[in-house]
Amino acid sequence: MPPVNRIADYAEDMKTWRRWMHQHPELQFECHQTAAFVVERLKEFGITDIHEGIATSGVVAIIDGQGEGPTIGLRADMDALPMQETTGLDYASTVPGKMHACGHDGHTTMLLGAAKYLAETRNFKGRVALIFQPAEEGGGGAGVMVEEGIMERFDIAEVYALHNSPHEAFGSFVTTGGPIMAAVDTFHIHVTGVGGHGAYPQDTKDPITATLGICNAIQTIVSRNHKSLDDLVVSVTQIHTGSADNVIPDTAYINGTVRTFDPSVQDMVERRLGEIVAGQAASYDVTAKLVYERGYPATVNDADKASFAADVARQVAGESAVNDHAGREMGAEDFAYMLEKRPGAYLFLGQGTEAGLHNPNYNFNDEIAPIGASFFAKLVETAQPL
Template sequence: MPVLNSIAAYADEMKTWRRHLHAHPELEFDCHETAAFVAERLREFGVDEIHEGIATSGLVAIINGQGEGGTIGLRADMDALPMPETTGLDYASTVEGAMHACGHDGHTTMLLGAAKYLAETRRFSGRVALIFQPAEEGGGGAGVMVEEGIMDTFGIDQVFALHNVPDIELGHFYTTPGPIMAAVDEFHIDIQGRGGHGAYPHETSDPVVAAVSIAQALQTILSRNHDARQEAVVSVTQIHTGSTDNVIPDTAYLNGTVRTFEPEVQDMIIRRMQQIVAGQAASFDVEATLRYEKGYPATVNNADKVAFAASVAREISGEDAVEDNQGKEMGAEDFAYMLNARPGAYLFVGQGPGAGLHNPNYNFNDDVSPVGASFFARLVETAQPV
């Protein structure tokens, strides 16, 4: 079964929605105008319930099917990124310093398309809970929605989400059972030395040399303390210190990211970071403080739900267009919180050639919207048949 005819019939309408959203991006939890636009469309479709103001600007809409049954959750993220847009499109961002550079405008549109179809046809039992979430790019909006009780309040049994991928063939899907995306943490290291004249380093406690040494030593965690058969990343991404050529500064700062899948690997990295920072500080006669901040947990798919979702994707795009054992990625996703709360699956869908995610020239391909909407709709109809 290819793209559903009913959904294909309003592809142009979905394009209009998506381009409106693209022109009006909002950041993190401040997605109020986006949520209002979504709610207005949902009322037009005749959904049964709309619950607004969850996680500040998120919402959950309920569509009742025919007869008793479970509740399947479908999630779309709504927030944009704090970056300028350089596409030159006639519907480019009208908000300075904000851009839909990750396709959340498209994710929202796909779920709206599925909502319209499901509200019209209702060829399913039980209920579908449409989850429109803020703050995926920062703030963990999915986690906040879970903490505010959406899974229990709406009786959600299972939950699914899609993310677009540039440079993967249009309409092709991929996913994997078990861990699919990594836990993401960040670290901050503040070094306090004793500055002075660059010509007299013996009178100082140089934080610059300490910062460089700490950055190098952190790389030994994976090369010498970590089992190479387990995926992990430790990256120092910032070093800030100094102001001119002949002054040794008082302070230095390092920042970076850690990506892991197993809690024991995460714990080992934290322990070794603490030891390295303390040891290097002592060796260079400076004070150094590590602040380690745990972020989104690993995104872990349920194996049975992956098999089910992949079978639905094959109905839409064909047997050869779905890879259901693609393997792990080191990116991160706050849908992890929803998968920790309920079994489900996270899938990627290709959108054809184009600029990559988080690129100022990125643009969601509107041809993907009917594919994603059909996938969501058939998930519901197949999981909860009448």
């Protein structure tokens, strides 16, 4: 069946909401204006059980159904990215250096659309917990909301989330049981040598040659230290050093990311990075310090909940538009923290556009908002029918 007719009727309202949020992006935990906008909409829908200030600016709202039953959590992220928008749209970001380049404005809009419908119809048993989360982009807001007790406080039994996917077909759903997105770690390497004149390298301890050696050796972790069947990415993403063409600097800095699914692989990478940094520093007669930061864990769907969510998606998009055996990918998502605490599923919703996520030309496709909202609504009605 197509999107719910009543939700389709909200399409213009949803577009208006989304574009307002797009014009007013906020970063990390400081989503106060967005949260206020969300709360204002929820109150317009007749929802009164609203809890603000969770994880600084997060919101949880409760909709009671008809009759006793468990609580289903539905999550949307609200934060933007520190990027300058280049779309030239008439509703482009009004805040220099900030833009919704990942579609979180659209995710929030889809959950608001579902909230409006569910509050109006209440054609389900139990309760729905609407989770509007800050700081997905690096702040781990989902983890903070979990640490602040939302699962226990609101008696959430299972939890679901959607993310738009520009390169998947419009209106299609993609998910899988088990791991769907990787754990993400960050490494920082500080190299210290002795600087000097570029014409007299014999009087220096060159951190640049040491940095090149370290970066080259890091590439052997994937090619020589792990089994080829284990998914692993180790990428050097930043090198900063030097200030002039005739000066050998004192220091250099290396930064990068590690993506894994298996904690034993994660342990191996951290160990090998430490060994490589120490060994290369010794061979180039410099000192080097590794700082290894463990970030979001792997996002792991409950197999049964992912299968159920895919069946719901088929009600909305049709059999041929749902792939519930997709391969896992190396991106990361802090919804992982919620899935560590409660069974549930994370799905991608295709929007069929060109510019990818985190691109300054990205724009959320408003036409998929009723589809995502219908999925959330149908999931609740199917899981907890009257």
